[in-house]
Amino acid sequence: MKDNLLQELNALELRCLALAARGRTRNDITLETDISHDRIDDAFVSAMRKLQAGNVAEAIFRAARMDLIS
Known part of the structure; x- marks a missing residue:
């Protein structure tokens, strides 16, 4: 499943998730x-x-x- 998600999640999705994981809001x-x-x-x-x-x-x-994110 992870390999499929790596191909499916695009760079923007990963970047937004990673920033949100660090406590950033949508506005941030x-x-x-x-x-x-x-x-x-x-x-x-x-x-x-x-x-x-x-x-x-x-x-x-x-x-x-x-x-996928850290």
Whole structure:
């Protein structure tokens, strides 16, 4: 499953999850990366779907558990 997710999760999804794991909010991520709030929201929704997570916290947990983010 991890190999499939590595191919499926894109760089933006991984970056947003990694930043959120470090305590950054969506607004913080927007300010730090200059990526629009809508694209960040889309990245979280897509990552949650791919990781079969019900919320961002669960997506972060699953991604960290699979060593996709640190």
